[in-house]
Amino acid sequence: MDADELTRAVWDISEDEFPAASSLEEQAEFLLRYAILAPSSHNSQPWQFTVRDETIELSYDEARWLEVADRDKRELFISVGCALENLCTAAEHFDVGYEVTYRAGEDGDVVSTVTLESDSEPSSKRPPELFDELTARYTSHQLFEDQPLPQETRDQFRRVIEADDVTLYLIDDPDEKRSIGELQAEADEAQMADPAYRKELGYWVGTGALGSSWLMARIGQAVVSHFDLGEREGRKNSKLIERAPAIALLTTHDDTPTARVKTGQVFERLALLASAADVAVHPMSQILERPEMRSALAAEAAIGDEVPQQLFRLGYTEEERTHTPRWPLEAVSLTEQ
Ligand SMILES: Cc1cc2nc3c(=O)[nH]c(=O)nc-3n(C[C@H](O)[C@H](O)[C@H](O)COP(=O)(O)O)c2cc1C
Structure with missing residues (x-):
């Protein structure tokens, strides 16, 4: 491409x-x-x-x-x-x-x-x-405001995915969010310590696909590819998680390719519904990318035999939407x- x-x-x-x-x-x-x-x-x-x-x-x-x-x-x-x-x-x-x-x-x-x-x-x-x-x-990367997600919005989220084989967990307990934030920091550090991970991320930043202008994309690629920014990234991301009004986790019973496709459908439906309710959405994948941390997240979120598939922050921001x-x-x- x-x-x-x-x-x-x-x-x-x-x-x-x-x-x-x-x-x-x-x-x-x-x-x-x-x-x-x-x-x-x-x-x-x-x-x-x-x-x-x-x-x-x-x-x-x-x-x-x-x-x-x-x-x-x-x-x-x-x-x-x-x-x-x-x-x-x-x-x-x-x-x-x-x-x-x-x-x-x-x-x-x-x-x-x-x-x-x-x-x-x-x-x-x-x-x-x-x-x-x-x-x-659009996807937001901002720190969300200190404003809870109303019960009505939570109910709507549950209603639109009722008929699907995907379960939504909404986590807002501060201790649980703190633990997930710690896992996120660990995952960021582990991923960023891997030169192959940095090179791949750098490539995508370099294409401009993540939204920056051509020059900024090239500078971004060089920085991401050559420096281990894991600790800084981890600190920033764990704060984003701890301060979000709610962390959403989508789980499935099986871990098959089709279960993942259906997770994508449910995630996008919720993202569209969130957009209609002016709720910002931010997927965070690093924990799920490391098998040992994916299991730790399952234990933390107490999801039993279910498999975690997609983790994202939900909240409010005044930021201007950009595509x-x-x-x-x-x-x-x-x-x-
Ligand atoms: C499966 C999946 C995983 C994603 N993981 C992350 C992530 O870890 N961090 C992040 O900032 N955005 C993540 N995103 C959001 C994408 O970066 C975003 O969708 C893409 O850049 C397109 O931008 P848009 O959503 O604003 O249209 C993820 C999206 C999907 C569908």
Whole structure:
């Protein structure tokens, strides 16, 4: 993938351009413009799409897999799951019916197949207001304000994922947050002490995918690649965790590729709902990237036999929303034009 092609122009989509009178194939191409706005770890955007008639095949591109940070492809499948969720949300908005078949781990790099239908059934799990958030959602890295998450928001979060095989834990006990903050500091130090991890992170910073201008991206790449900033990063991140009003943890019963894809769908749905409620979202993956710390987190959060999949902060900030760039759809579509 060519870093020069990364663009923010993809965020401007006019919904009036939806080709309502055209074939399902053309409609699929339009819906995918929303899929590519999904979040992904390091903004690696590891998705690929192939449209054949009314069928969209979602696969991952191993070249965009974070092979050092994400050894077991957990973040990769979660990221593709986020793109799948955007696709479903957009399809429902435009009254396009669809059926999702999960295929992750069974058929090479194929993750799922989405078959579009002209007749649509209303969905109960995706409130209509989520659609507008597809082009508004962003990840925040700020220290959140000292303002609790209202019970109503917590209830809404639980309601929209009720029917899914993914469980949400909301942690706000100060002692528990402190312990998770300590784990985070340890994880940051361990990851940053690994030159291969720093090199990989430096590469993604250098592409500009994480949002800085070209020059800042190059300086960032040099700093991240050559210096072990683990202790500083750990101190900063543990404070971000301790001071957040709530830490969310998504867990699944199994630890299969499809369970991770479904985690991605649930995470993105919650991120869109949070965006609608002006709640900022910040995933933090370093603990989950180290197997021993992932187990320590499971024990700390008392989740029994469940497996931790995605950890993120929730809270409030006055920060201005800014979008990170994306590769345009043409760059990630394998469909022959
Ligand atoms: C599976 C996954 C893991 C992520 N892990 C982190 C993380 O550890 N730290 C972080 O700051 N952001 C993390 N993010 C957020 C991405 O960096 C962010 O989605 C990406 O840069 C695109 O920006 P946007 O979400 O503002 O569109 C993660 C996102 C996903 C989907």
